[in-house]
Amino acid sequence: MATLDLSARPADKGLSNLAGLTRGELAALMGETFGLDAKKARMRASQLWRWIYHYGQTDFSAMTDISKDMRAGLSEKFVVARPEVTERLVSVDGTRKYLIRLGPGTEVECVFIPDVGRAGALCVSSQVGCTLACTFCHTGTQKLVRNLTAAEIVNQVMAVKDDLEEWPSGGEGRRLSNIVFMGMGEPLYNLDNVSQAIDVISDNEGISLSRRRITVSTSGVVPQMHRLGEETSAMLAISLHATNDKLRDELVPINRKYNIAELMDACRNYPGASNARRITFEYVMLKGVNDTDAEARELVKLLKGVPAKINLIPFNPWPGAPYECSSWERIEGFADILSRAGYASPIRTPRGRDIFAACGQLKSESVKKRASEARKERTA
Structure with missing residues (x-):
């Protein structure tokens, strides 16, 4: 698969990258660069928008x-450049994991999972690393490097669309x-850029993905939840994993700042939440930790x-993880209690485990692999 380096190539040439920019940013650049009035700048931006986001075109001569x-x-x-995909792995179940380089020593992973949602879902990253330190999540063991820009978020989508040959959009x-x-x-914790990226991804003259098919998952940053709903109309997912504060404080440490009662109030007041736009609650099944029938009944009450x-x-x-997965029988028993209470409670089939692309595993193996290779080179 041909790749372009999002950061190095434009910088080496002294050129700015147009891929990932908003309509407003494109119009402003056209006006400043070519001395166009506002109307002509918006027209030029609209033309570029279609070529970049609808057709996936990277060559100006073809516009x-x-x-x-x-x-x-x-x-x-200018250039219309893609980020460099430094590693692309395909699971036995068809899941694809991409390691994307955004700059020297700065990489993120995103994962495409076929046969999820309407057709297939792309799991994108919003930060390099993470600050939350959820004890069941390997990603959380990696220190936060920085927030991604809106363009870097959008370019994850565009790089995967290239690999899937999904141009033009909306076909x-x-x-x-x-x-x-x-x-x-x-x-x-990066809502400004996430919101801007959603605007680009959902524009019906470009990538054209419905906002009802865009889901944002949070571990419970309560003060930002209402703003997320108002600004983006995105579907909301809550990384819950426990029904009482004592256990959730351990599993999801942000709970010490915003407890379960505050989180649930924010969910009840989430803009647009309804039976047609239900909030998804994610609950990881940990053997002997949060998987009893009593906890299932408490979840129903909550x-x-x-x-x-x-x-x-x-x-x-993941290597060194302090937990084990609940047995399949225990998970099914837990799900049965939820189902009898009237809740849809699908058991998420693990996808991409063989390439460490499953939930909570992102980047861990690529970091470990590069560290190991560096040690070998130093020894040599």
Whole structure:
């Protein structure tokens, strides 16, 4: 698969990258660069928007409804570049994991999972690393490096669309139908950029993914939840995993700042939440920790009055993990209690475990592998 380095190539040429920019940013650049008035700048931005986000075009010379002189001017000042995919792994179940380099020593992972949602879901990252330190999540053992820009989030989507050959956007039989912000990082700690990226991804003249097929998962950054709903109309997922504060304080340490009662109040007041737009509660199944019948019944009580569905997630192991996955029999018993109470409670089939692409495993193996290779080189 051909790749372009999002950071190094434009910098080496002294050119700015247009891929990932918003309509407003494109219009501003056209006005500043070519001295266009506001109306002409918006028109030029609209043309570029279609070529970049609907057709996936990276070559200005192929943008045939733009004059030759303007195309030449664009190519002197700008590029439409993709990030460099430094590693691409395909699981036995068809899951694809991409390690994407954003700059020297700065990488994130995203994962495409086929046959999820309407057709297939892409799990994108919003930060390099994570600050939350959830004890069951390997990603949380990696220190936060920085927030991703909106363009870096959008370019994860575009790089995967290249690999899936999903251009032009919106065609029949599309394989990528859903976006989930469930990769590396806490999206609500980077809400400005996440919101801007959603605007780009959902624009119906570009990538054209419905906001109802975009889900943002949070571990419970309560003060930002209402703003997320108002600004993005995205579907909400809550990384819950416990029904009492004592246990959730241990599993999801942000609970010490925003406890379960505050979190549930924010869920009840989430803009647009209804039986047609239910909030998803994610619950990882940990053997002997949170998987008893009593806890299932407490979960039913906790969610009373919230339009909800519950994703039960078998724990995905990683080297040195302090937990084990609940038995399948125990998970099914837990799900049965939820189902009898009227809640949709699908058990999420683990996907991509063989390439460490499953929930809570992102980047761990690539980091470990590179560290091991570096040690070998030093020894040699």
